[in-house]
Amino acid sequence: MELQLEVVVAVLSALVALGAAGWLLWKRPAAGLLEDEAAQGQAPAASVGVEDSSLADRFFRGLARSREALSRSLGLALGGAGPLDERLDQLEEALIAADVGARTASSLVEGLRRQARADDPPERLRALLRAELLGSIGPRVPLAGPPSSGPLVVLVVGVNGSGKTTTIGKLASRFTRQGKGVVLAAGDTFRAGAIEQLRVWGERAGATVVAHQEGADPAAVVFDGIKAGQARGADVVICDTAGRLQAQKLLMDELGKVVRVIRKADPAAPHEALLVLDATIGQNALSQAREFKQVVGVTGVVLTKLDGTARGGVVVAVHKELGLPVKLVGLGEQADDLREFDPEAFVDALLGPA
Numbered sequence: 001m002e003l004q005l006e007v008v009v010a011v012l013s014a015l016v017a018l019g020a021a022g023w024l025l026w027k028r029p030a031a032g033l034l035e036d037e038a039a040q041g042q043a044p045a046a047s048v049g050v051e052d053s054s055l056a057d058r059f060f061r062g063l064a065r066s067r068e069a070l071s072r073s074l075g076l077a078l079g080g081a082g083p084l085d086e087r088l089d090q091l092e093e094a095l096i097a098a099d100v101g102a103r104t105a106s107s108l109v110e111g112l113r114r115q116a117r118a119d120d121p122p123e124r125l126r127a128l129l130r131a132e133l134l135g136s137i138g139p140r141v142p143l144a145g146p147p148s149s150g151p152l153v154v155l156v157v158g159v160n161g162s163g164k165t166t167t168i169g170k171l172a173s174r175f176t177r178q179g180k181g182v183v184l185a186a187g188d189t190f191r192a193g194a195i196e197q198l199r200v201w202g203e204r205a206g207a208t209v210v211a212h213q214e215g216a217d218p219a220a221v222v223f224d225g226i227k228a229g230q231a232r233g234a235d236v237v238i239c240d241t242a243g244r245l246q247a248q249k250l251l252m253d254e255l256g257k258v259v260r261v262i263r264k265a266d267p268a269a270p271h272e273a274l275l276v277l278d279a280t281i282g283q284n285a286l287s288q289a290r291e292f293k294q295v296v297g298v299t300g301v302v303l304t305k306l307d308g309t310a311r312g313g314v315v316v317a318v319h320k321e322l323g324l325p326v327k328l329v330g331l332g333e334q335a336d337d338l339r340e341f342d343p344e345a346f347v348d349a350l351l352g353p354a
């Protein structure tokens with residue numbers, strides 16, 4: 001009886017020991033992973049983008065609407081039984097439904113007509129379409145690196161509600177996590193709320209916010225922001241602007257003046273003039289882009305709201321019709337929902353699985 005009890009106790013302690021060891025083993029890798037993640041977040045990286053294995057997934061989810069529009073006809077067009085010409089017509093319609101735009105869709109399909117043969121298997125047609133789409137989107141273009149002297153000056157423009165201030169907040173937090181000194185200039189003086197919104201993002205990111213009163217001259221705010229950045233040896237100055245005034249002409253005049261004054265503070269600036277476009281408005285984004293492009297020497301596009309029900313096919317047209325690269329994409333409202341644009345991941349998400 002006594003012996004049996006000893007055996008039971010021994011077995012129980014062994015089980016407890018095994019359990020504890022198992023718990024430790026289970027716990028250790030988890031803690032290690034978190035440490036790695038924290039270290040990654042703090043490590044100064046060479047560029048604003050950090051490779052993210054989930055980017056492809058997030059594109060895939062964000063492009064559901066455009067992909068569904070495309071996939072209804074894509075299978076038929078690529079693998080259907082009819083004459084190739086008819087199937088390519090169907091493909092053109094499908095591309096338009098996916099918000100690629102009529103002109104771009106037509107030129108993509110022209111490219112296919114030149115290369116495709118009637119007896120091409122669906123995989124080859126798909127590969128040709130993929131190549132045409134990538135050609136239309138153009139290569140990956142990263143954000144400008146640090147200038148030879150003074151801070152990198154980034155001007156951010158776009159219509160009201162496109163996501164400028166949010167993008168600036170995300171960019172600021174990305175840069176401060178890389179250990180960079182960041183100044184934000186509250187150049188949207190049209191509403192007091194806009195200044196406050198930038199302050200909140202600045203505080204969250206650990207960036208300095210330079211602001212004047214509501215109604216102040218935006219060019220003066222931006223000038224002060226750059227001067228402050230230069231004086232304190234900041235790495236980056238990001239300038240917010242208004243997206244709406246009493247009239248579009250006033251807005252464009254104001255932006256023209258902002259650019260001229262930025263050049264007074266630093267003749268090489270702005271090093272980046274980012275146009276923020278809302279992906280959910282599809283082709284309308286293009287006409288906005290043309291106007292801004294004329295007034296501000298736009299160097300790249302930030303496409304926001306590519307999460308949810310975005311009309312993401314517009315990305316394909318931005319480069320082809322405007323000659324502007326999409327540099328960054330917004331995939332949500334949180335600080336880390338900004339990514340460098342990856343054309344290949346994007347096209348694969350748009351086309352869906354083969």
Ligand SMILES: Nc1nc2c(ncn2[C@@H]2O[C@H](COP(=O)(O)OP(=O)(O)O)[C@@H](O)[C@H]2O)c(=O)[nH]1
Nearest residue numbers: 160161162163164165166304305330331332333
């Ligand atoms: N889902 C989603 N919402 C966004 C994104 N970027 C901005 N927003 C939202 O769009 C709205 C307008 O953004 P805001 O930055 O104030 O636009 P601004 O007027 O151009 O400065 C806000 O509600 C943002 O939270 C994005 O990438 N995804």
Ligand SMILES: [Mg+2]
Nearest residue numbers: 164165188194
């Ligand atoms: Mg704003």
